[in-house]
Amino acid sequence: MPSLLNARMADQHSSAPPPADRALPPTAWAVLGLLSFPGERTGYELKKWADASLRFFYWSPAISQIYAELRRLESLGYVTSRRSGPEEPRTKRTYAITDSGRAALADWAGSARDAGAAVLKHPLLLRVWLGHLTSQDHLRELVMEHIARTKGELKEVLDASAQAEGVEAWAHPQIALRWTERRLRSELELAEAMLIDLDELPS
Amino acid sequence: MPSLLNARMADQHSSAPPPADRALPPTAWAVLGLLSFPGERTGYELKKWADASLRFFYWSPAISQIYAELRRLESLGYVTSRRSGPEEPRTKRTYAITDSGRAALADWAGSARDAGAAVLKHPLLLRVWLGHLTSQDHLRELVMEHIARTKGELKEVLDASAQAEGVEAWAHPQIALRWTERRLRSELELAEAMLIDLDELPS
């Protein structure tokens, strides 16, 4: 069997080749992507949007990071911002994507022939994997907790999906949400199956 | 509808309350966990183990970070190391978990009543979500690529699972691998379903 270690290490290099100068991290594209849908929004709103949809398939950056990314994107000319004048009650900074930003984003979206491997960080599985250090009861509890949380998330996604329903501009986000909905249902089945596996374990 | 932003922000604080002094990051526990199974191993071996199983449900740290974590764990007295003497061909440092380390790990594994939410970073979904910026063809290509990769991963997991088969010390890792196997099968179904959704989109 060929050891894949070096191959994988090499992958890690070649998978991020800065085409010309310096490539932006996916997070920057995600934030810019949030702005690629019709409308302008503030950093604060972006964070809520990310929490409500992005987070289910691509994690939601901390609010402070969103602000930082917005500043970077602005320095690159990919977004513009304006402070609200006296007409608005509150001082806030509203961002909008520029043509240049839209072009860069489209280029990024269309350039890769492979999106790259998904990364899953599943704390529950980490604990199950280390199950020999705990009691079966505790493990079961953790799994149940996970099931409860997942059901809550499913509800959230269903809500978000309902809101996107019918809006043409949201067709693709809608597909991502449907994918997420199915994924969460599968996550529930997976948890149930694991519960059974756990029960069948000789103590 | 109650805005969940502040609640979630507050969560981010309260979800990591350092019980006494300073809590270790999950990565440290993962590395220590790798050493909690019978046998001693080197940093290099740990990396391979992580690549072969941990990575499917909890990502594999860079080799340099594994070395760094091992040094930290050693400074905490959770592991000990010894350099191979002249009896071994190669100079290498072999690590073993200590009683104190095992106790700390068991405490960590048993302490939480909630393992915490899983984080999924799925680059393919990010691109689909931004699908309005690309062609359907390109999107389909990316999905196909994902399916191919997933099939490869499934094969790897099946292999790893076969190797763990029957070894009592590996019962829990085995469950994690079975979970992963099911998850990857579901991932394939999810991708197929998304392909259909994509086709049904009005251009």
Added chain:
DNA sequence: CAGCGCATGTAATCTGTTACATGATTAG
């Protein structure tokens, strides 16, 4: 008027990766 939600940002810190450097051993 208290508390929450809206809104923005800075500073310190940590986590983690990449690139680099080095060298021994083994398989073809």
Added chain:
DNA sequence: CTAATCATGTAACAGATTACATGCGCTG
């Protein structure tokens, strides 16, 4: 002999979070 694998580590940097600081506006 030479390429791959085994093996360890450092330095620079990027990515990201947490804690902190501030203040307005609305609702009960």
